[in-house]
Amino acid sequence: MERPLLIVDDDAGLQRQLRWTLSPIRTIVAGDATEALSAVRRHAPPVVTLDLGLPPQPDTPKEGLSLLGEILSIAPRTKVIVVTGNDGRENAVRAIGLGAYDFCPKPVDPDLLRIIVDRAFRTHALEEENRRLRRQQEAPVLDRIVTAAPSMLEVCRRIERAADADIGVLLLGESGTGKELLARALHRLSPRAERPFVALNCGAIPEGLLESELFGHERGAFTGAVKQTIGRIETANGGTLFLDEVGDLPRPLQVKLLRFLQERVVERIGGRRPIPVDVRVVAATNQNLHDQMLRGDFREDLFYRLAELVVDIPSLRERPGDPVLLAHRFLAGITRERRSQVRGFSAEALAAIEGHPWPGNVRELENRVKRAVLLAGEPLVTAEDLGLKRPDAATAAPPLPLRDVRERAELDALRRALLLGDGNISQAARLLQVSRQTLYCLMRQHGLRDAADPEAPDAEQEEALDGA
Ligand SMILES: Nc1ncnc2c1ncn2[C@@H]1O[C@H](COP(=O)(O)OP(=O)(O)OP(=O)(O)O)[C@@H](O)[C@H]1O
Numbered sequence: 156m157e158r159p160l161l162i163v164d165d166d167a168g169l170q171r172q173l174r175w176t177l178s179p180i181r182t183i184v185a186g187d188a189t190e191a192l193s194a195v196r197r198h199a200p201p202v203v204t205l206d207l208g209l210p211p212q213p214d215t216p217k218e219g220l221s222l223l224g225e226i227l228s229i230a231p232r233t234k235v236i237v238v239t240g241n242d243g244r245e246n247a248v249r250a251i252g253l254g255a256y257d258f259c260p261k262p263v264d265p266d267l268l269r270i271i272v273d274r275a276f277r278t279h280a281l282e283e284e285n286r287r288l289r290r291q292q293e294a295p296v297l298d299r300i301v302t303a304a305p306s307m308l309e310v311c312r313r314i315e316r317a318a319d320a321d322i323g324v325l326l327l328g329e330s331g332t333g334k335e336l337l338a339r340a341l342h343r344l345s346p347r348a349e350r351p352f353v354a355l356n357c358g359a360i361p362e363g364l365l366e367s368e369l370f371g372h373e374r375g376a377f378t379g380a381v382k383q384t385i386g387r388i389e390t391a392n393g394g395t396l397f398l399d400e401v402g403d404l405p406r407p408l409q410v411k412l413l414r415f416l417q418e419r420v421v422e423r424i425g426g427r428r429p430i431p432v433d434v435r436v437v438a439a440t441n442q443n444l445h446d447q448m449l450r451g452d453f454r455e456d457l458f459y460r461l462a463e464l465v466v467d468i469p470s471l472r473e474r475p476g477d478p479v480l481l482a483h484r485f486l487a488g489i490t491r492e493r494r495s496q497v498r499g500f501s502a503e504a505l506a507a508i509e510g511h512p513w514p515g516n517v518r519e520l521e522n523r524v525k526r527a528v529l530l531a532g533e534p535l536v537t538a539e540d541l542g543l544k545r546p547d548a549a550t551a552a553p554p555l556p557l558r559d560v561r562e563r564a565e566l567d568a569l570r571r572a573l574l575l576g577d578g579n580i581s582q583a584a585r586l587l588q589v590s591r592q593t594l595y596c597l598m599r600q601h602g603l604r605d606a607a608d609p610e611a612p613d614a615e616q617e618e619a620l621d622g623a
Contacts, residue, residue, distance in 0.1 A: 158198060158199055158200055158201050159180075159181040159182055159183045159198055160177060160180050160181070160182045160183075160200055160202045160203070160204070160272065161182070161183050161184070161185060161191065161194050161198065161202075161203040162174065162182055162183070162184045162203075162204050163184075163185045163191045163203060163204065164186070164204075164206040164238070165186050165187060165206065165209055165210050165213060166206075167186075170186075173263070176265040176268055176269065177268070177269065180272065180276075183200070186210075187209055187210050188218060188222045188225070191203075191222055192226070192229070192431060193418070193431075195226050195229055195230055196229065196419045196431065197419065199230060199233075200233065201233065201234060201275075201276060201279040201280070201283075202234045202235075202236065202256075202272060202275045202276055202279065203233055203235045203236065204235075204236045204237075204238055204268075204272070205219055205222065205223060205235050205236065205237050205238065206219060206238045207219030207220060207237060207238070207239055207240075207243070207250065208240065209222065216239075216249070216250075219237070219250075220246070220249060220250060220253060223235055223237070223250055223253055223254070224253055224254075227253070227254045229431075229433055231254075232279065232282060232283070232346075233279075234256035234257075234275035234276075234278060234279050235250075235255045236256055236257050236258065236259055236271055236272065236275060237250040237255045237257075237258040237259070238259050238261055238263065239258055239259075240260075243260060243261070247260075256275055257271050257275065259271055283319070283346075287319065299340070300333065300336060300337070301480060301481050302474065302481075303476050303477060303601070303602035303603055304473075304475060304476060304477050304602065305602060306469045306474060307468075307469060307474050307477065308602070310466055310467075310468055310469070311337075311340075313466055314340055314344070314466065315344060317341065317464050317466075318341050318344035318345040319344075319345065319346065320464075321345075321346075321435055322463040323416070323435070323436050323437070323438070323460060323461045323462065323463040323464070324338075324437045324438075324462075324463070324464045324465075324466060325401075325437075325438050325440070325444075325458075325461050325462035325464070325465045325466070326338060326437065326438070326440075326466050326468060327439070327440060327441075327465060327466065327467050327468065328439070328467065328468030328470070329468075329470045329516055330441050330515065330518070331471075331515050331516035331517050331518030331519060332468045332469070332470055332471065332516045332517060333516075333517055334399065334439040334441075335354060335397065335399060335439070337466070337468065338354070338397040338439060339397075341395070342394065342395040342397075342435075342437070345395065347394045347395055347435060350391075350393035351390060351391050351392075351393070351395075352391070352394055352395050352397065353387050353391035353394065353395070353396050354399060355368060355369065355396070355397070355398055355399065356399040357398055357399065357400045357402075357404045358399070358402075359400070365404075365408055366407075366411070366424060367380075367384065367424055368386060368387060369386050369388055369411075369412070370386040370389075370423055370424060371383075371384050371386030371389055371421070371424070372384050372386075372424035372425055372426075373424065373425035374425075376423070376424045376425025377424065377425070380424075380425065384423075385423075386421060386423065388415065388421050388432055388434060389421055389430065389432055391432075391434045392432050392433060392434060393433055393434070394434060394435070395434065395435045395436075395437055396434045396435070396436050396437070397437050397438075398436060398437070398438040398439070398461075399438075399439050399440075400441070400442075401438040401439065401440050401461065402440040402444055402453060403442075404453075406454070409453065409454045409457050410454070412457060413454060413456055415432075416436065416457075416460045416461075417460075419431060419433065420432065438461045438462075444462075470513070470516055471516040471517055471520065476566065476570075476603070478508045478509060478511070478513060478520060479505055479508055481517060481520055482500065482505075482508050482520060483499075483500075485520065485521050485525065486499065486500070486524050486528060486536065489524065489528045490528060493528065493529075495528055495531075496534060497531050497534060497536060498534040499534070499535055499536070499574070500535060500536045500574075501536065501537050502571070503537065503538050503545045504527075504535070504536050504540070504541055504543070505570070505574065506538075506545055507538035507541060507543035507544060507545045508520075508541070508543065510545070511543050524541070526540075526541075527540035527541045565601070566603075568587060569583075569594075569597055569598060569601060569603060572584075572586040572587045573603075580594060580595070
């Protein structure tokens, strides 16, 4: 849904008039600074109209100008339009000096206000688009996520689309499927990219310490609290808080986390004042939260707060082709890093990688490949180096539908040719007795390129190469 415009005005009549003037733009209202700040944190409005005369000193611009500064410190890209009274020119100039986008004199001329608001929304949208494009060019973040499986590519697309919307994302997937990697990618693609990414594994910290870890504590709050400690939520201010294994959060802390998500303030243990914090929470779990909710172990209201968008990450065994692809990528990384003489995998090792069920997913694969490279006595890593058994061809159950069998055979042939050709397209094409164009086309059909090899030529280069 489009983000709303925030009207900050203490006069209910004027609030109504502005809403009406600005309709059909979606608007929300705030009557004082506290309400306004909480609305800014919650809804991130692109445009705000701000009456400078606010309680407790409605006759002076003091509160309004100070609120302007606070809004811009939380959300610097917000376009704040200051609404000023008769003698307001001087204040308007001050407000512009403090970073306001524009001003509109009172009594408000509806046509003029609509023009200013319209322009503010358009400027904001253009700036956001500009930032998004710059971010995409600067950091091909998702390139670090190696996959050719359509289900995982769809996950990457969802992460990309969700990055800009400041919504809670829940990542569901088995251990080692890449939940943290995706959470980091989401953060780096989001407008919060330059602010902190703070991760906390709720399952790895003893229950007694978890509250302080999340919310922080003041000195002397409990025995052993020798100094003030800032919690992870506060540390992540402006950025993203990644709560891994959120299903392990004990009930009392679920209540506290929910309250934080509703009110966006934290209170350190032993502290006396609420501290406003602006973070995006990304949570992850490998447990079945629905079952936990049925058993009463996980709060439903917290679930819906965290899970505004749910992303299911497929396990590695559900991503055909990925184990071998990832194995090559990890092997290349480790051999480069260690200047190892290892050059690749034996055919039998590749078959074993393909046949293994990978209960520990990508983490298990990464560890096995790293260990194997260290252990390998030959230029080619064997199944034994990987600690894997080669699947018995006679007992391995082949898929039955003919189309699947054909596709699988084609994919196998492509992989083998690429392997034998050491990744060289011309050589692989020769082995398969097809043209380079046909090979590129088949690789694309089987998802063997794009995500797999960022150095592969793009369509234009391909044409140039093929024409050469
Ligand atoms: N698609 C991928 N491409 C490249 N590396 C990956 C991919 N998926 C996972 N990894 C790597 O595998 C390891 C495990 O990933 P990660 O820690 O993100 O998994 P996780 O799902 O958060 O695990 P856990 O639930 O146990 O915390 C990391 O080293 C990560 O970089």
